[in-house]
Amino acid sequence: MDDAALREWIGRSETVEDEASLGLIRRLAVLLDRDPMTIGAGMPLPEGWHSVLFGPLAPQSSLGADGHPPKGDFLPPIRLPRRMFAGRRTRFLAPIRIGETVRRTSSIASITPKEGRSGRMVFVTIRHGITPANLDVEAVVEEQDLVFRPMPEAASGGEAASAPAAAEPVPIPAEAHRVAFRPDPVLLFRYSAVTFNGHRIHYDADYTRGIEGYPALVVNGGLTALFLMELAKSRLRRRMTTFTTRNGRPLFVGRPASLVCHAETANRLRLWALGDRERVAVEATAESVS
DSSP, X not given: OOHHHHHTTTTOEEXXXXXXXXXHHHHHHHHTTOOGGGOOTTSBOOTTGGGGSSOOOOOGGGOOTTXXXXXXXXXXXXXXXXXXXXXXXXXXXXXXXXTOEEEEEEEEEEEEEEEETTEEEEEEEEEEEEEETTOSSOSEEEEEEEEEEOOOSSOOSSSTTOOSSOOOOOOOOTTOEEEEOOOOHHHHHHHHHHHTOOOGGGTOHHHHHHTSOOSSOBOOHHHHHHHHHHHHHHHOSSOEEEEEEEEOSOOXXXXXXXXXXXXXXXXXXXXXXXXXXXXXXXXXXEEEOO
């Protein structure tokens, strides 16, 4: 599909419904080492926990070799097989109550082909608006950036899977708060299960190394963002209103990682997820109400 045909997909939209069910939210709570019995129906959904809603409902027989739903329905049929999560911008506008029905309207905001070091890439930005059934206003608005790339020429098990543009070193203040981040295969599997994410790079080591050329299982971008959000909420004095991430390179299971948080002001934090050799995997910002 040429670039002009791709641009015709801009503006395409879909609406789906889900329930912020108590059981689902409690499963996410235990994944985050929270006591599930402190979570009850009718309580506000913690900021960022909407990520477990709206798991893809593609039939098993339609899934691609990578475990993703097929392109060509909502997403354009981009002929680049590798899909990566490049970043997000989230605004929390109103509460979602645990147990209530919610709907999400998604639309393709932009499609941007580019040429990078590894060849052709296509960036797709999707706008999601989540609305509780009893409200006429959006409770969460999130823009997500996806990037589609070619497979590596050879599955080397090395750094073939580096991000489209390697993150530049970022000076991190010495006084920044730092916690260890130790994602293991069980954590990745449970997160993929609770989000119904079939992407095999997060749980199938043979596929990950042999087909996509990564050196080890890849930590879900959404999982890293969720842990960064939890860290931000623990350091902010008031309710978080916005959260943004920019993904620079993957984190891998079995390699050292850490989460870092620095308060620029009382209402604004900068955060980083650092991989091996202290390289920045994800940069983020979080803001709260004044």
